[in-house]
Amino acid sequence: MSASGFAMNIAGDHAQVVLISVFVAVLCLCLVIGHLLEENRWLNESTTAIIIGCITGTIILLLSKGKSSHILRFNEELFFIYLLPPIIFNAGFQVKKKQFFQNFITIMLFGVIGVFISSSIITAGAWWLFPRFGFTGLSAQDYLAIGTIFSSTDTVCTLQVLHQDETPLLYSLVFGEGVVNDATSVVLFNAVQKLDKSKLNGWAALRVLLDSLYLFSTSTALGVVAGLLTAYTLKTLYIGRHSTVREIALMVLMAYLSYTLAELFHLSGILTVFFCGILMSHYASHNVTQSSRITTRHIFATMSFIAETFIFLYVGIDALDIEKWKLSKLSFRTSVGIYSTVVLLISLGRAAFVFPLSTFSNYVHRRADRLSSISFKHQVIIWWAGLMRGAVSIALAFKQFTYSGVTLDPANATMVTTTIIVVLFTTLVFGFLTKPLISFLQPHHTNNNTSHGEPRSPKEDLSLPLLSLEESAETNILRAKESLSMLIERPVYTIHNYWRKFDDTYMRPVFGGPCRDQSAC
Amino acid sequence: MSASGFAMNIAGDHAQVVLISVFVAVLCLCLVIGHLLEENRWLNESTTAIIIGCITGTIILLLSKGKSSHILRFNEELFFIYLLPPIIFNAGFQVKKKQFFQNFITIMLFGVIGVFISSSIITAGAWWLFPRFGFTGLSAQDYLAIGTIFSSTDTVCTLQVLHQDETPLLYSLVFGEGVVNDATSVVLFNAVQKLDKSKLNGWAALRVLLDSLYLFSTSTALGVVAGLLTAYTLKTLYIGRHSTVREIALMVLMAYLSYTLAELFHLSGILTVFFCGILMSHYASHNVTQSSRITTRHIFATMSFIAETFIFLYVGIDALDIEKWKLSKLSFRTSVGIYSTVVLLISLGRAAFVFPLSTFSNYVHRRADRLSSISFKHQVIIWWAGLMRGAVSIALAFKQFTYSGVTLDPANATMVTTTIIVVLFTTLVFGFLTKPLISFLQPHHTNNNTSHGEPRSPKEDLSLPLLSLEESAETNILRAKESLSMLIERPVYTIHNYWRKFDDTYMRPVFGGPCRDQSAC
Incomplete structure (x- = not known):
């Protein structure tokens, strides 16, 4: 018997190691099945994990003859x-x-x-x-x-x-x-x-x-x-x-x-x-x-x-905690x-x-x-x-x-x-x-x-007048007019744009990040 | 108060969150100090972690007025x-x-x-x-x-x-x-x-x-x-x-x-x-x-x-668990x-x-x-x-x-x-x-x-006669003689070499891995 086997003996049994092994093994199973079902039209990873969780919960319940509610509790x-x-x-x-x-x-x-x-x-x-x-x-x-x-x-x-x-x-x-x-x-x-x-x-x-x-x-x-x-x-x-x-x-x-x-x-x-x-x-x-x-x-x-797969698995297993079901004394119709x-x-x-x-x-x-x-x-x-x-x-x-x-x-x-x-x-x-x-x-x-979505966004039009000094004055004035009307019409974009300027000038030099190309802005 | 704040309230207090925060914060500190001491002649990561652990343990002891032995236990x-x-x-x-x-x-x-x-x-x-x-x-x-x-x-x-x-x-x-x-x-x-x-x-x-x-x-x-x-x-x-x-x-x-x-x-x-x-x-x-x-x-x-840094930190903190020290009733000299x-x-x-x-x-x-x-x-x-x-x-x-x-x-x-x-x-x-x-x-x-260590290892001499068919017969015979004497003198190398052949022929095609160049063997 090895080390953590002993650690478990303190708690009286192997319960935790068994639990971890089961969970990790089922997680691996979920991964592989999720991969195989990747192109499936109806199923996805979450539903697969929940279904596998329910199956695992049933197996645990059957193996422990209904006594395992504590293990399965969320x-x-x-x-x-x-x-x-x-x-x-x-x-x-x-x-x-x-x-x-x-x-x-x-x-x-x-x-x-x-x-x-x-x-x-x-x-x-x-x-x-x-x-x-x-x-x-x-x-x-x-x-x-x-x-x-x-x-x-x-x-x-x-x-x-x-x-x-x-x-x-x-x-x-x-x-x-x-x-x-x-x-x-x-x-x-x-x-x-x-x-x-x-x-x-x-x-x-x-x-x-x-x-x-x-x-x-x-x-x-x-x-x-x-x-x-x-x-x-x-x-x-x-x-x-x-x-x-x-x-x-x-x-x-x-x-x-x-x-x-x-x-x-x-x-x-x-x-x-x-x-x-x-x-x-x-x-x-x-x-x-x-x-x-x-x-x-x-x-x-x-x-x-x-973590996500684990949670869905857990929710599936948790559904099999029979004690909760026994306590709720409502009729089927009411439920x-x-x-x-x-x-x-x-x-x-x-x-x-x-x-x-x-x-x-x-x-x-x-x-x-x-x-x-x-x-x-x-x-x-x-x-x-x-x-x-x-x-x-x-x-x-x-x-x-x-x-x-x-x-x-x-x-x-x-x-x-x-x-x-x-x-x-x-x-x-x-x-x-x-x-x-x-x-x-x-x-x-x-x-x-x-x-x-992408090319229509007016960011480029807004940022260029403020950044590119090489362009002709005429273009600049035209762009400036555009961006002024943009400022009135689309405050969010404008705030976003000023943030980008602030980011480039003050934040990135201190906290890191690539300096944006002016044309890429 | 937020979610795990509640989770903690079930246990009556914030103890676990406090503990995790302290450990993670001190781990970060160890990382940064370890980096700064990288070129130091005397200190290394483990000793730093143990010393920081001892300091942390002392601070916890002082803050909790000697009551925190449970937290510090290994x-x-x-x-x-x-x-x-x-x-x-x-x-x-x-x-x-x-x-x-x-x-x-x-x-x-x-x-x-x-x-x-x-x-x-x-x-x-x-x-x-x-x-x-x-x-x-x-x-x-x-x-x-x-x-x-x-x-x-x-x-x-x-x-x-x-x-x-x-x-x-x-x-x-x-x-x-x-x-x-x-x-x-x-x-x-x-x-x-x-x-x-x-x-x-x-x-x-x-x-x-x-x-x-x-x-x-x-x-x-x-x-x-x-x-x-x-x-x-x-x-x-x-x-x-x-x-x-x-x-x-x-x-x-x-x-x-x-x-x-x-x-x-x-x-x-x-x-x-x-x-x-x-x-x-x-x-x-x-x-x-x-x-x-x-x-x-x-x-x-x-x-x-x-995990390693955590362990050394933990050993350092654990050393401050005063209850153990109180129990051991030996004189200083005996100790x-x-x-x-x-x-x-x-x-x-x-x-x-x-x-x-x-x-x-x-x-x-x-x-x-x-x-x-x-x-x-x-x-x-x-x-x-x-x-x-x-x-x-x-x-x-x-x-x-x-x-x-x-x-x-x-x-x-x-x-x-x-x-x-x-x-x-x-x-x-x-x-x-x-x-x-x-x-x-x-x-x-x-x-x-x-x-x-490296160029002297006789792997190359051993593997070539078995793999390269293009070479001249004379070279091959010469090499074969060498490798025969090698087999007698250095059984470990030879076993290792046969393993490599087995690996290339049977294992890698099934379980993956790059096919070795014959010259790179």
Whole structure:
């Protein structure tokens, strides 16, 4: 018997090693099956992982004769401390910053205002409908929590189908909303948990709003500082001179440190690590050697990929925790009623903000160019992309309705099982339909959108008058006039452009990054 | 407050987040300081990490007013399940296989026979000397365990100073012995722990030997199978076609799976993961895309680096766990006596096998070429390189003398503190002296050894007659005669050569790897 075999003996058995082995082996299986199904029309990685998870859970249940519920229980700590940070950091690190910031206002509308609208509708709907099925026992705070739990979307399924190069605007909106939505719903959920239950009034709502604003700004600031500090350290010390391993380690550790520091100061680690990722890919990754740059990009992607697959697997296995099912004493009809109510409310709550906010966004961008507006088909895809519920919902539900994964209250147990069912249903059924739906809505538009989004963007026109001194005066005046009218019509682009100038002049020389060619701007 | 903030509240406080933040922050500090001290003559990464660990431990102690002993306690599970596997796997992955296998017999002499000799001497010496200082209370099994605990070396310090290209033979011996030694001492320790205390006789010794042999062969086989399976999967499915992330994830997960499976079957995970690493770098890493190859190499090196730094940091912090010190009720004089006895026994035990076994190895290799023999200066360096004790010693000591890190027995507490002191002393003091000693022993030999080791190796002469058909018959006959005499004189080289032929003909076409140029063989 070997070393960690002994370590296990202290705990009385091999349980942990068995558990790790099973999980790692099943993860490998998911990888290989995911690879084989890559070109499949209906299945994707998430649904595969959930199905394999369910199968694994069944096998474990059968082997342990129904005693293994403890092993299969969802562990929020594991989720929030180890699995979520790499996913969010990688989102920030790989995001196409230009598109993200060009569509910043629309993304924020969807990701912040959208969550508020959606959770209000879900809360109100649940409050009104749940008692009609004979399901009672939830407090006002529980209903508020339900609203936030079912407002956190999981856009992974859709993102696997969309292509960043084919539909850049759509991809950027779905991707950006997904990240901001995660952060908003966790922040909102925490604000709801902190609410004084006796005082639910207008002031409380205002406090939730102010709390969220404070969290947003401080968390972002911490992430930015962490990213800049890493970039500055790497640039000044030029750590790659002695060892590439050290610079890779420093980037990974600083990214994780930003998350844990945010948690330490009771900020939103998700937002912090997301902005840290953006800053690191913008500055720090230019201060390392070529091989470190390739490596960090792959490390973060791989960690995120493993964490994501692990979560879906875990959700699948967790669904087989039979104790929860025993506790929830509702009839089959009531249960189905509740499940369908929640799914209906999710669709309604999402429709209630996607279509109005898209129209609003189109109205704001109306003057600039018609082609960058969000078409109705795209609105449907955005609506659909956010119907899936994922691991964040499960983690929040466990947080609200259990104590360390255990609950003895039937109403709470019902809410946990409802969350699991909703996550399974939306991921599997809606996930199955995503590929066909999108190919139905965008049958032959694969290359058209590229020609809309990119070359039409007025960045070049704006930046040239300020940078190129060699050109003729006439051209310059013409361009200056254009850019003036642009400034009036498209404030976001203009702010973005001034940021680029500021970035080139002050930030990049200090924190690193390639000096842009004037013509490439 | 954010998500994992809540997760922590379940446990009642922020303790885990605080702990992770502190560790990650201090790790970053170690990285940066290690970089700044890169060219320093006296300090190296390990000693820096231990010193920073001690400082951190002191600060934590002061801040928590002496209450934090629980936080600072060494956790064997963390060590054996999470920190050791990446280090050993990376050792296998980065090892220069040609040199490792050319010096295989010498490495095995040092790493296996050496540990047996060294632990016998330390056991006998401790048994004889400890009671003379008035220190009693240890069982026969404890003494046997002490022998294995203090036979596990930590060659990191020396390897940081030696250079693989300058002194390939020396580097390969020190490196190879370090890995084999770790495995042997853990295997031997486990065999000792399984001993029936009432029957310590010749049969028991034989059983320990047979047990170890069984573990060696099965663990190696498992590692080889895991490595070949990964290579075969990557080659057949060509996973990088769809996603480089998936192939990287598969390599990392399969490597870890081999370790946990070994632990599951009560084998030696260290050996398994080491051979899995060798096989993966030999076959699997040729079946992935170029960027994945760069990435995996760096990922494994980075993980190993972080784990190593973490361990040294941890050992430093652990030294400040005051409860252990309070329990050990010996006088200052007795304590110093025990510490110096152990350090003395370590040096003796090591000298007792390095010099005789080197002489033996030189005798065996005598006929071939004088220049690949181990000079006396090199013997001194090999002896010195293995004087440092590290994290494995600490982990084994905690395993033997505590129960989940806690002990109430004064004799056991004394052995734990003795181990910590010995590790600190050897790493700090001997570590400090390593750089000066080696530059004293090898003042201007930096480039001579390269010219000895490489071009003199007779591989080329051996392989050509079997592979190149274009050459003239005369040359071939001449070469054949040479290689025949070589076969008689240098069996290891010849075996190695036949292995290369087998590898090229049967293994590489199935499991991947570049087809060697005939001239490059």
